[in-house]
Amino acid sequence: MVTDISFESIKHILSTVSNTELLESIELAFLHYSNQKAVVPPVGTISFDDPRGDVHIKYGYILNDDYYVIKIASGFYDNPKQGLPSSNGMMLAFNQKTGVLAGILYDQGYLTDVRTAVAGAISAKYLAPTKVHTIGIMGTGTQAKLQLEFLKGVVDCRKALIWGRSQEKLVAYQEAMTDSGFQIETTLEGDNIAENCQLIVTTTPATEPILKWSDHLTGTHITAIGADTVGKQELDLQIISKADLIVTDSTKQCTRHGEIHKAFNQHLVETNSLVELGQLIEQGKITRKENDLTICDLTGIATQDIQIAKLILEHK
Amino acid sequence: MVTDISFESIKHILSTVSNTELLESIELAFLHYSNQKAVVPPVGTISFDDPRGDVHIKYGYILNDDYYVIKIASGFYDNPKQGLPSSNGMMLAFNQKTGVLAGILYDQGYLTDVRTAVAGAISAKYLAPTKVHTIGIMGTGTQAKLQLEFLKGVVDCRKALIWGRSQEKLVAYQEAMTDSGFQIETTLEGDNIAENCQLIVTTTPATEPILKWSDHLTGTHITAIGADTVGKQELDLQIISKADLIVTDSTKQCTRHGEIHKAFNQHLVETNSLVELGQLIEQGKITRKENDLTICDLTGIATQDIQIAKLILEHK
CATH class of the missing domain: 3.40.50.720 (NAD(P)-binding Rossmann-like Domain)
Structure with a gap:
């Protein structure tokens, strides 16, 4: 059962999460990373020259956790000329025990913005x-x-x-x-x-x-x-x-x-x-x-x- | 506008494509690859030990083409014990000029099977x-x-x-x-x-x-x-x-x-x-x-x- 979660839903869901929970969740991200309890392979990159664009594929998992996550984030710098945002992004979460897709988060890069701000x-x-x-x-x-x-x-x-x-x-x-x-x-x-x-x-x-x-x-x-x-x-x-x-x-x-x-x-x-x-x-x-x-x-x-x-x- | 294409739709669509067209399409894949008209970065891999599983992330694009494609394919070898197929897969196609997601093909690895058979x-x-x-x-x-x-x-x-x-x-x-x-x-x-x-x-x-x-x-x-x-x-x-x-x-x-x-x-x-x-x-x-x-x-x-x-x- 795949769950597609729209940008609007993500914003809404996040508004129901307390700042404390958000902070604790991202603190765990750093803890697991520094304690080598996470597998984080090198970032994949696709680059385009005309129009100029970059795609980054970041992925990994925390050991003995529920999901592995693949994030696809792009920046196409001529997009604003067409009225499109230059940045775009989505996250895909898969069950760590079966590989079954658990959800697609169409966050348009918003979750990256938030997790960066929470790190600050x-x-x-x-x-x-x-x-x-x-x-x-x-x-x-x-x-x-x-x-x-x-x-x-x-x-x-x-x-x-x-x-x-x-x-x-x-x-x-x-x-x-x-x-x-x-x-x-x-x-x-x-x-x-x-x-x-x-x-x-x-x-x-x-x-x-x-x-x-x-x-x-x-x-x-x-x-x-x-x-x-x-x-x-x-x-x-x-x-x-x-x-x-x-x-x-x-x-x-x-x-x-x-x-x-x-x-x-x-x-x-x-x-x-x-x-x-x-x-x-x-x-x-x-x-x-x-x-x-x-x-x-x-x-x-x-x-x-x-x-x-x-x-x-x-x-x- | 994202197009989700289900496994059943993919099978149906493929049944309407002539073998000649399929062959020509995959011949072009080899032509572009050998003529260096394609960008194919190294494959990304995520591995799991217990239960044993592998995820491969393959991605790239043909120069001056419509899309870039990211394929996520997994093999979780204990899945059959739970009545799940061990292999799974999906392809994501994005507009090469804007990074906008064009479609998600929930093919469960079927398109990989077909393109492999066509290569044969x-x-x-x-x-x-x-x-x-x-x-x-x-x-x-x-x-x-x-x-x-x-x-x-x-x-x-x-x-x-x-x-x-x-x-x-x-x-x-x-x-x-x-x-x-x-x-x-x-x-x-x-x-x-x-x-x-x-x-x-x-x-x-x-x-x-x-x-x-x-x-x-x-x-x-x-x-x-x-x-x-x-x-x-x-x-x-x-x-x-x-x-x-x-x-x-x-x-x-x-x-x-x-x-x-x-x-x-x-x-x-x-x-x-x-x-x-x-x-x-x-x-x-x-x-x-x-x-x-x-x-x-x-x-x-x-x-x-x-x-x-x-x-x-x-x-x-």
Whole structure:
């Protein structure tokens, strides 16, 4: 019996799941990954030149679990010209004991957005300073909004400063987030983020650093979401080399193509100084020193997809 | 607009497609593959230990075509204990210009069976001797039946000798093929196949040769379907080393894990003596000498899946 779950149903089902359950589910994703309780084969890729498009096939399973999950995500960059979204995605869940298809989740990439935002919340839960006066968000897109929304459940601060490259996008962000429960201000200067924020989330596809080192960054936690392929970079190398603790979702992925990959290639970071988020979750919240600068580099791992797909199937 | 196509619909649609069209479609699959007009990334694999299961994710596209296709095929070997088939499969076709899902073909592996049988017919069309008195089929399973059915369109011979390991399975084969239009005899001796048949198709998962060299094999064409992973082998090495011509569907795949991989590893076969089926189709039917022994090694390539999925979508 195949269950097709539409985009609308997925949104509805997710709205009935408590944030606590969502957080716990994605925490388990990191725990299983870091404890080698998951099988995550290399990502499959199909590329097109004209029009330019990429398809990623991510798949895997958690040992002794209900399902294995195959996620198909595409980006076709000329789509908006035809009025179509550039990103698309679906997840297929199969019974791990029989291979029988259990459900197709037509989430159009939404579940990936959510599990990424939840990972940001987990990063803040374990690493953010106790006192956050202002949250800094860099970027104005989907993740920039979702990250802030999911931070609500883990930090008390309700003041956010948003950085973007254009005033127009900042205004649109502010309008979209009117009912978010946050008092939102905006800036075109990255330095303002470093100066005013104790918890910063970077969510852009930047290929040149958008956040520069400044003494104000001592005592700050930064979650870096944007860099997920070679060439992307949001933080300057000095920030990375000054960090007191760098946490990764997957040390293997982050050193290859995450925020820290460039620093790693230049030997500014060594793998033995890196801690995986799953290890951190296992050992519990760290004790920050007042001036500690911490970074969490998130590239996205297949167990997050597996866990969120499972959550939808369980609550459908 | 996603089109879900059920197993029953696929069978029905395929019954309305002429054999000629099917053959031409799969010939194009080989042509495009050998002419490097297809992008076929490495196969993705997920393996399970308990119960034992394998999932293969095959995907790719033909350049400047309508779709890209992702095929998910699984084998869970304990399924029959629960009354479930061990094999399962589905194909997903996406628009090559936008990434939009065009259709899901719930074929349960049937389209793979058909495109494999059609490849056998193409092998016979280009390579079989002009005079075939008896067709030899080794094996009694799904391919053993389908191969014979699809040979009808390319050879005049209507007499077949079937080899199997058990009398029971041979009887079942004979019963199932009552209306096939073939006069069917059976044997438990592999040598009888070599002695009596001028066109032989081997369709078993054997790991030790089931067909031994004999002088009777001169003037014969053999299509070897069964070996598709390292360790499988249906023909003894002498047959391979005595062959006057060896054709592959993909020289890369066949030398790695096809019928000829063992002979290749032992340097009994050199890649520069191998011809791909796509090259043969391009140059047209070969002129056989009376005593030529020819072999066609088929491992299955993604362009066959793409072509047959496209055919279903075009005729739906």
